[in-house]
Every structure is written in structure tokens, then in C-alpha cells.
Amino acid sequence: MDRSVEILELLSSNCRLAVEEIAAMLAVPVDEVKRTIAELEAGKVILGYRAMVNWEKVGKERVLAFIEIKVQPQREVGFQAVAERIYRYPQVKTLYLMSGAFDLAALVEGRSMQDVANFVATKLAPIEGVMSTTTHFVMQTYKEEGVVLDEYEKDRRLVVSP
Amino acid sequence: MTWEAYLNPVVRDMPPSGIRRFFDLAAEMEGVISLGVGEPDFVTPWHIREAGIYALEKGYTMYTANSGLPQLRQEVANYMAGQFGVKYRPEGEILITVGVSEALDLALRAIVAPGDEVLVPEPCYVSYMPCVRLAGGTPVPLPTTMEKGFRLTPEQVERAVTSRTKALLLCYPNNPTGAIMPREELLAVCEVVRAHDLIVIADEIYGQLTYEGEHTCIAALPEMRDRAIVLQGFSKAFAMTGWRIGYACGHGDFIGAMTKIHQYTMLCAPIGAQMAAVEALRNGLPEMRNMVRQYNYRRRLVVDAFKTMGLPCFRPGGAFYAFPRVDVTGLSAEEFAELLLREEKVAVVPGNAFGASGEGFVRCSYAASVENLIEALKRMTNFVRRRRRARRQQEAGVVENV
Secondary structure: OOHHHHHHHHHHHOOOOOHHHHHHHHOOOHHHHHHHHHHHHHOOOOOOOOOOOOHHHHOOOOEEEEEEEEEOOEOOOEOHHHHHHHHOOOOEEEEEEOOOOOOEEEEEEEOOHHHHHHHHHHHHOOOOOEEEEEEEEOOOOOEEOOEEOOOOOOOOOOOEOO | OOOHHHOOHHHHOOOOOOOHHHHHHHHOOOOOEEOEOOOOOOOOOHHHHHHHHHHHHOOOOOOOOOOOOHHHHHHHHHHHHHHHOOOOOOOOOEEEEOHHHHHHHHHHHHHOOOOOEEEEEEOOOOOHHHHHHHOOOEEEEEEOOOOOOOOOOHHHHHHHOOOOEEEEEEOOOOOOOOOOOOHHHHHHHHHHHHHOOOEEEEEOOOOOOEOOOOOOOHHHOOOOHHHEEEEEEOOOOOOOHHHOOEEEEOOHHHHHHHHHHHHHHOOOOOHHHHHHHHHHHHHOHHHHHHHHHHHHHHHHHHHHHHHHHOOOEOOOOEOOEEOEEOHHHOOOHHHHHHHHHHHHOEEOEEHHHHOHHHOOEEEEEOOOOHHHHHHHHHHHHHHHHHHHHHHHHHHHHHHHHO
């Protein structure tokens, strides 16, 4: 496997691994790991390092909505121009161009349902090129980015075994 | 009133596993990071678990044929041919067992007559010596050393053979050392085996977990297929320890004899677990390879850390164990393990649990998450540093007293 892909896989599973640890795990010099990571950062392959948080546990008021958006594509720029207008709002956490019955899928975060509804009504829907929106509120998050929330699978193995 | 007199003397005089005491000690402590576990930290991949659930849903709750489900034996035959280049007939040359533990017991009971000697390289898995004794044989330990990479040499076998020697019991990749036998060295050992007309029981449960080069199945070597009983299973590579499915492959005479014992003592392996094992072989290889890759990362991390903390450590080529030497701290294997547990809450297994030649070493399993490994290694580093300082002060003190 490509060395930088290996480094990326290790970091994406735990970005707090030290370069020395990564170097040991891949059996390569520390300097090479440092250089590769620097290159990946400079090339915007690595976009950031963040903690995965279960916000519910800290009682943060937070509502997520999954919004289907139908868009009138525009000559020369297609969906791009409308997408840009949408994703510039900080409320929009994620935005995908989709195949199928609608064009864009946005994951929007707000403090309350009212907050999200206001955003859709006053900001999102009026954008030129947006033909319609369908808002689905998230009731519960079970799994995010490959991590199951609220499930801490305890090590159930015997402490010592042959 | 004691009933000891009623016990079979072989059982009565058998020492309990050396691991037991540590288990009791560690089990009552909170916050222990265990590197003492001889099984994967991964849970069985979901698609395999789901196949087990589906088998239950469909009402597969009955016995299977003594030798195991035909489709599982067929998958095993394909797997052994595809992975290791050895062809076995699903009918008569493959037996599905309740883990490799049962397969080992069957193989020994099938071939060992009272007084027969079985050569066993040491350090070794805790059950080998007792199983040979239970079968009525005499285990003959062949101590291996760190200097020789814990490999068995043909000279050792040559020296140990007597007129009573019947078999050589091999386990490579090895538990507890992580040693592997490269093909050439295995060939040399096999020459001695053939010269003395011995058979080989090869516990290759860790075969898939080989990180340096490819695993050589002993039966793939010239003129060894019919002379070797190969034991394999799902526990380690597919993270299926609790399902208890293993298998034995070999000449029909051996497998037939083993099947006879199996049918009288076990009847068959559990059907749901066998059906899950079919799924593992059909669709589980990519995920298995991914787990092997993760173990390899951890292996390097652990060996590197031992080097840094100044514990001499042989570079293991397989399994998921590292076997560092700890006598440099001035402690015996048991003292090291016990103090490490009490002072730093890290559990390892003292090497002498795996035979006298394991004294001075501890077995550290790296079947643990990277986060836990890093924390455990930090704690061990502190412990080793403290012990060495204490040892130096002690030595200086002794000199002053003189």
C-alpha cells in the first residue's frame, strides 16, 4: 500500500498519534513521516484534525436537518454557483450533489427546529436557482463517520488467557 | 474427607496452568490494561456473526455429520489449497473440531501409545505438555533460545530422538514467542523427521498472522503431506475464539482415527458456529487481511518501544505476541509481571508459564487497541526505569557495605 495512504488511514482513525508512533508502526524514519504529513497538509489532502464529539452528552441545544434541494442548473456553471451560495452559510455542515429525485443534499445544523425552519425559509429557499426544498429533521444519531455513538463496547475478554 | 486418592494420578499431579494465578490477581484490580490476552481484540466481523444468527433463525440447531458440515469441509479444502498450496479431500482428510484445542487432543490421543515420546519445542502453549501426558505419552521439551530466534534446529531434534520418539509437535508462528520457521529451516527439520520416521503435529493456528514473508504450511513441503497432521482454525485470524471451530487436515488414517475419538467424545462441533465459519471462508478474507495489517502496525510499535526502554526483544515474525527479556531489571519473570501489575496496572504473562525456557521473559500480547498499547508501553517504560534505578542503587549499596 502507498506510504502516504497508510499514514492517512492511521491519522484518520486517530489523529493524535505522534509522528514517532506512526514511524514505528510503518517501520519508516520519523523524518519521512514528518515530511509526508507536511506535504499532505500543504497539498490540502489533510484538511484538519478534529475531535469527534457526542454533543448530546454535554447538553448542547442542537438540531440537525437533512434537506433535499431541487435546483435549476445554470448555463456554464451547472450546479456549482447555487451550491456555493448554499455552502457559504455556516449552518450548512455538509453539502452533496446527488443523483436521483433531487439535486443537492444539505445537512443543516441549528439551535432549534424553529431556527432551522427560519434558515430554510429566509435564506435557503429564496436563493436564485433553488426550486424546492424538503426538510427532514434528524430524530437521533446512531452512527457518525463510522463511529457508533453512545456505544462503548467494553473489552469483554478475560484479563489473562493462554 | 478428601477424594484425592480417587483421582487419576496423571491429573492429580498435573500443575494448574501458570497463568491462573495472574488471572486471579489481575481480575480483581480496576483500570488494568491487559497485554496478557491470547485472543484478538477485534470482535468477529459482523457478516460472520450475522451468518450465525441467520443459522439460528433458520432453525439449524441439530447435530452435523461427525466430521463437520460438508460445505465447511469443502471451503476448508479450497482454502488450504488456495492459501498454502496443500490439497486435501473434504471426505476423509478433513475433520472439523471444537477449536484447535480439541484437534490437538485428538491428534495426540490418536497416535500416542503409553510411553511414546513427543518432542515439543519450548517455550510453548500451555496445553501441549499436559495433553501429551493425558494421552499417556511423555513430552520431551526442546528449549529454544532468543539468540536463535526461538527457532527449532535440526540438530536439536536429532539429539532428542530415541527409540520411543513418535512425533514432533510444532507451533509456528509460535505462542508465546512470535517466532516463525522460514521455509529452509523447516525443510532441514523435516529431513530429520523423515530420517527417523517421525510424524509431525503442526499447530498452525497463527499461520495467517505472519508478517515477515509467507507462512509455510508444513504439509506443503516435499514428502510431508502424509506425515503431518495440520491443525488450523478460525479463532485468531477471523477473531472467532468463542465460536470454538478448528480443523485438522491430514492422511486419511490419522483423520479417520481422530474422527473415531471425536464421534465418541464430542459428536460434532456446534452447527451454528460451523455455518458462521463457512461465511468466514467465503467472504471474510479481505477483513481478515485488514486485521493482519493492524496487528503488524502494533507489532512494530511494541517491538520499537521495548528497544527504546532497553528490554532486549526478539523481533517476532508472526502471531500477536512479543516476548521481551526482562531479567535486565534484576527481576524474575514472575516478579516482573506481578510488580508491573501492582505498580502500573499492566498485565503481562510471565514467560515461565510456557515452560522453563521462558524464564526471564514475559509475553506481551499486542492484540489490543493502539491507544491502550501506547498507554501500556508508557507505564512499562516508567516501571523499567524505576526498577533499573533501584537495582543500581542496590548494587551501589552492596559495594558500600563491603
